[in-house]
Amino acid sequence: MVHRYIQAASKEVARSRVLEFTIRAMTIVAFVAVIFSPCVVVAQTRGSREIKVPYTLGGSTGYFWVAYRSGAFERRGLKIQPIYIRSGFAALQSLLAREVEIELQGGSAATTAWAKGAKDLVYVAACGNRLDYILIAHSSIHKAQDLKGKIIAISQIGASADFIARYALRQLGLNAEKDVTYIGLGGSAERWAALTGNRVAASVFQPPLALLARKAGYPVLLDISKQDFQYIIAGILTTRSFIRAEPDTIMNFLRALADGMEFYRDEKNKDAVTRFLGEFYRLSTPEELEETRKVYSQFTSGIPVVTAKAIENVISNDKALSSMNLRGADMLDLSFLQRLEEERRVKAR
Numbered sequence: 001m002v003h004r005y006i007q008a009a010s011k012e013v014a015r016s017r018v019l020e021f022t023i024r025a026m027t028i029v030a031f032v033a034v035i036f037s038p039c040v041v042v043a044q045t046r047g048s049r050e051i052k053v054p055y056t057l058g059g060s061t062g063y064f065w066v067a068y069r070s071g072a073f074e075r076r077g078l079k080i081q082p083i084y085i086r087s088g089f090a091a092l093q094s095l096l097a098r099e100v101e102i103e104l105q106g107g108s109a110a111t112t113a114w115a116k117g118a119k120d121l122v123y124v125a126a127c128g129n130r131l132d133y134i135l136i137a138h139s140s141i142h143k144a145q146d147l148k149g150k151i152i153a154i155s156q157i158g159a160s161a162d163f164i165a166r167y168a169l170r171q172l173g174l175n176a177e178k179d180v181t182y183i184g185l186g187g188s189a190e191r192w193a194a195l196t197g198n199r200v201a202a203s204v205f206q207p208p209l210a211l212l213a214r215k216a217g218y219p220v221l222l223d224i225s226k227q228d229f230q231y232i233i234a235g236i237l238t239t240r241s242f243i244r245a246e247p248d249t250i251m252n253f254l255r256a257l258a259d260g261m262e263f264y265r266d267e268k269n270k271d272a273v274t275r276f277l278g279e280f281y282r283l284s285t286p287e288e289l290e291e292t293r294k295v296y297s298q299f300t301s302g303i304p305v306v307t308a309k310a311i312e313n314v315i316s317n318d319k320a321l322s323s324m325n326l327r328g329a330d331m332l333d334l335s336f337l338q339r340l341e342e343e344r345r346v347k348a349r
Contacts, residue, residue, distance in 0.1 A: 048077055048078060049246075049249050050081065051078060051080060051081070051100075051102060051249065051253075052083055052099075052100045052101075053080055053082055053083065053100065053102055053103060054083045054091040054095075054100055054103040054104065055083070055084060055085070055091075055104040056085065056086065056091070057187055057188060057280075057281070058188065058233070058234060059128070059132050059206035059208075059233075059292065059295070059296060059299075060126075060128030060132060060296065061104055061234045061280075062264075062296060063127045063234070063257065063260055063261050063264055063300070063304075064104055064127055064234065064257065064260070065082070065276060065279075065280040066260050066273055066280075067256055067257050067260020067263070067264075068082055068260070069276040070260055070263045070276070072257070072259040073256040075256070075259070076253070076256040077252055078249070078253060078256060083100075086155075086186050088105055088106055088108075088110075088155070088156070088159050088160065089109055089159065091103050092109055092110055092113055092237075095121070095237065095238070095239065096118060096120070101242045101249075102237070102242070102249075102250070103238075104237070105232075105234075105235050105237040106160030106231075106232060106233060106235065107160065107231050107232030107235060107310060108159060108160045108162065108163040108314055108318075109158055109160070110123070110235070111311055111314045111321070111331065112158060112314075112321065114331050115315070115321050115324055115326055120239040121237060121239060121331065122238060122239065122240050122331060122332065123232060123235045123236065123237055123306050123311070123331060123332050123333075124236050124243075124250060124254065124333050124334075124336050124337065125235070125236040125254050125257065125303075125304035125305070125306050125336070125337050126233065126235040126236060126304055126305065127233060127234035127235070127236075127257070127261075127300075127304055128233030128234055128299065128300070129232065129233070129305050129306055129307055129310050130225075130228060130230050130231060130233070131164060131167075131224045131225060131229045131231045131233070132206050132224075132225045132296075132299060133164050133204040133205065133206055133224050134210040134213070134220055134222070134223050134224065135168040135169075135202060135204050135220070135222040136195065136202060136203060136205055136213040136218050136219070136220060136221070137201060137202040137218065137219045137220075137221050138195055138198060138200070138201050138218065139217065139218060139219065140198075141221070142219065143221075144169075144173065144174060147172075147174060147179065147180055147221075148180070149179070149180070150180055150181070150200075150201035150202070151180070151181050151182075151199075151200045152181070152182050152183070152200060152201060152202050152203060153182075153183055153190075153195060153199075153200040153202070154183070154184055154185070154191075154204075155184060155187060155188075155191070159184075160231075160233075161191070161203070161204055162184075163231075163314065164204045164224065164231075165182070165204050166317075167224070167229075167317055168221070168222045168224060171224075172221060172222055180201075183200065188205055188206065188209050189209075191203040192213075195213075195218070196216075204224075207292045207295050207296070208288045211288055211291050211295075212288060230307055230309045230310040230313055231313055231314065232310045232311065232314075235306060236253070236304060236306075240333070243333060247336075251336050251339065251340075254340050255343070257304050261300055261302050262302055264293075264296070264297060265302055273293050274286065274289045274290055274293055277292060277293060303340060305337065306332065306334075306337065308327070308328035308329040309328065310328070311328030311331050314328075315328060
């Protein structure tokens, strides 16, 4: 079953190659020009607003997928084209290049880009606002100190998996910068293959891979999901330029996402949600899918909350960013989320 998961994820990686290669071909000059370019007004087409949304494979992203498959976006006048993309950096550059308008993005890479000049970037919500990762080690590792001198698998230097792995190692009393070596291997499926193949000593995972690792007997060195550490998981990232051009599109996107999160949490929909998650993860094992559904049904309040603390945690845990006198709230536009919360309160009366 794990082999099928890895095999399926590899197919998803292949589907994203064209977009990733196109983005990587952008020059530094073009990248800088995009950051400071004037607002590009996007024409509103008749009927449903068509919109491409890059996402990465991960637990909290499942809310977005369920919203998409349950028809929540269509009911809000949006025609969504989900685009799986392995690298958060590639998705980020695609957003800055105006190739997409909205994406699901972790907190680390986007916050770093914003801090270094990409001030048009802004989070408006998040599928998850606290860490849901677990640090899993190879069976040859028995305690944290055994990781010294070993290799830790991450997705990419500077990405969320990198940030989370370093945070976990510090929590275990290790020097996250000197005691281990990091190697960027891509998505969770690639990291899982490396761990089970004894090519790395540890990595961080979300359900369902975290659940699979436990069942396979791999040591859990730290369950960060049990901590109240706020961090943006699958954040709804856009640009202030796009907000000015199409505020209604942003609002409808968040309404649809909240509808999907409600659908996800409703027990009467569990069969449909499990089926959608099977498509998302390319899994057919009912036990893992049902356990994943239960975990994330309890992981959210039902709306895509994001907080300034989640960004401040990224800043304070990064040596370079922590010296830049940044405010996490400056990277947020909470007006849409506040409006959504008010709409939900009125609806509940």
